[in-house]
Amino acid sequence: MQALKGIKVLDFTHVQSGPTCTQLLAWLGADVIKVERPGVGDATRGQLRDVPNADSLYFTMLNHNKRSLTLDSKNAKGKEVLEKLVKSCDILVENFAPGALDRMGLTWERIQELNPRMIYASVKGFGPGPYEECKVYENVAQCAGGSASTTGFLDGPPTVTGAQIGDSGTGLHLAFGILAALYQRTHSGKGQRVLAAMQDGVLNLCRVKLRDQQRLAHGPLREYSQFGQGIPFGEATPRAGNDSGGGQPGKILKCKGWETDPNAYTYFITQAAVWEKVCDLIGEPDWKTDPGYATPPARLDKLDAIFDRIEQWTMTKTKFEVMNLCNPLDIPVGPILSMKEIAEDMSLRETGTVVEVDHPERGKYLTVGMPVKLSDSPAEVKRSPLLGEHNEEILAEVLGYSAEDIEAIRASGAIGAMKQAAE
Numbered sequence: 001m002q003a004l005k006g007i008k009v010l011d012f013t014h015v016q017s018g019p020t021c022t023q024l025l026a027w028l029g030a031d032v033i034k035v036e037r038p039g040v041g042d043a044t045r046g047q048l049r050d051v052p053n054a055d056s057l058y059f060t061m062l063n064h065n066k067r068s069l070t071l072d073s074k075n076a077k078g079k080e081v082l083e084k085l086v087k088s089c090d091i092l093v094e095n096f097a098p099g100a101l102d103r104m105g106l107t108w109e110r111i112q113e114l115n116p117r118m119i120y121a122s123v124k125g126f127g128p129g130p131y132e133e134c135k136v137y138e139n140v141a142q143c144a145g146g147s148a149s150t151t152g153f154l155d156g157p158p159t160v161t162g163a164q165i166g167d168s169g170t171g172l173h174l175a176f177g178i179l180a181a182l183y184q185r186t187h188s189g190k191g192q193r194v195l196a197a198m199q200d201g202v203l204n205l206c207r208v209k210l211r212d213q214q215r216l217a218h219g220p221l222r223e224y225s226q227f228g229q230g231i232p233f234g235e236a237t238p239r240a241g242n243d244s245g246g247g248q249p250g251k252i253l254k255c256k257g258w259e260t261d262p263n264a265y266t267y268f269i270t271q272a273a274v275w276e277k278v279c280d281l282i283g284e285p286d287w288k289t290d291p292g293y294a295t296p297p298a299r300l301d302k303l304d305a306i307f308d309r310i311e312q313w314t315m316t317k318t319k320f321e322v323m324n325l326c327n328p329l330d331i332p333v334g335p336i337l338s339m340k341e342i343a344e345d346m347s348l349r350e351t352g353t354v355v356e357v358d359h360p361e362r363g364k365y366l367t368v369g370m371p372v373k374l375s376d377s378p379a380e381v382k383r384s385p386l387l388g389e390h391n392e393e394i395l396a397e398v399l400g401y402s403a404e405d406i407e408a409i410r411a412s413g414a415i416g417a418m419k420q421a422a423e
């Protein structure tokens, strides 16, 4: 039995942010009904295609465990079906451009009339304010949420990160809000609106950089490399390269093979508690007692030189040897793992974090499974639906339409053709 068994989700999401959220709900056991435009579907079905005529990995990797219903929400019959869906679902999730759902006739007021228990959850680019009408994609959110200005190197431009903190990060925030609303409904009997703005989600993940912004008023940020390099601070939190974001200095260092392998690097943290072990390991035992090195404050102005010396040591080892030597000493290090290494890592397969899925159009592919593991609610990853694959099933089983009703809906043009898997 899964945590959200019996919960029905009207999934009006597309692209990445919203689908991330509803995929998580599906993995928790909710019945997620993805409503897509007939003949078109979620735009990502056809984006970045690697196999001709097959749903893209962009789509398949964000829409597991869902059912697909094609429905023209602007067709009169389609509107009727949509309202029935609103009445029979617990949660509506959408990430259309601002106002799109209102223009379909589904205002919050109308939704409450139809189903006062409905939890109506939205991802938008910005919260209420000057930018609330804007359409927003991942990198816009990374820039407007403070991430880009604090990512990259001091002497380079603002940089976006590969982690999809704007889209997937906001989907995750939204899922957490939905679950809280669902719990509150058990007491109040009422639904509510849940909004996750991408700018807010990114900023939440950049909390430590707003911390540093305020610390700047009280002096330089002594743990930033720039302090040791004697470079003055400006008015805003600077880009800090690969400096650690916390109080323990860290850096990315070369390992054996770096000349040819772009990922032969390790993250190395000179945690104060294990400083003496670091000194022994790299062959600098005198640094344990030398007053210029023995305490964290004494080391702050020579971090570059210290990391250069540690790097001389890491360059004699592979990133995995560094890990194997440092772990028993409690020295925190992290090998820079490539996506190829992650894809081939059997321990991630065993935990279900990386999963191989079979798909009727594209064959086998890898995906990231449920990232959170619940002991009483295991998540089994099932392939994404083909466009409109579950039209009849949903109309009949969920909404109770008869065969004649379904024929009339089809004749009205409200649902379009459905694709059936030849499995």
Ligand code: CAO
Pocket: 014, 015, 016, 017, 018, 035, 036, 037, 038, 071, 072, 073, 074, 095, 096, 097, 098, 099, 100, 101, 103, 104, 123, 124, 125, 134, 135, 136, 137, 138, 167
């Ligand atoms: N039947 C009929 N019409 C449908 C439909 C259906 N089943 N599903 C969607 N549509 C219509 C919408 O009603 C809307 O029409 P109107 O503008 O005429 O009202 C239209 O399709 C397009 O919706 P959209 O504006 O949301 O799509 P877009 O491609 O122009 O914009 C995006 C995409 C992502 C920029 C925008 O949706 C957005 O800003 N969303 C919020 C923020 C967000 O989630 N961004 C991250 C996306 S992941 O990178």
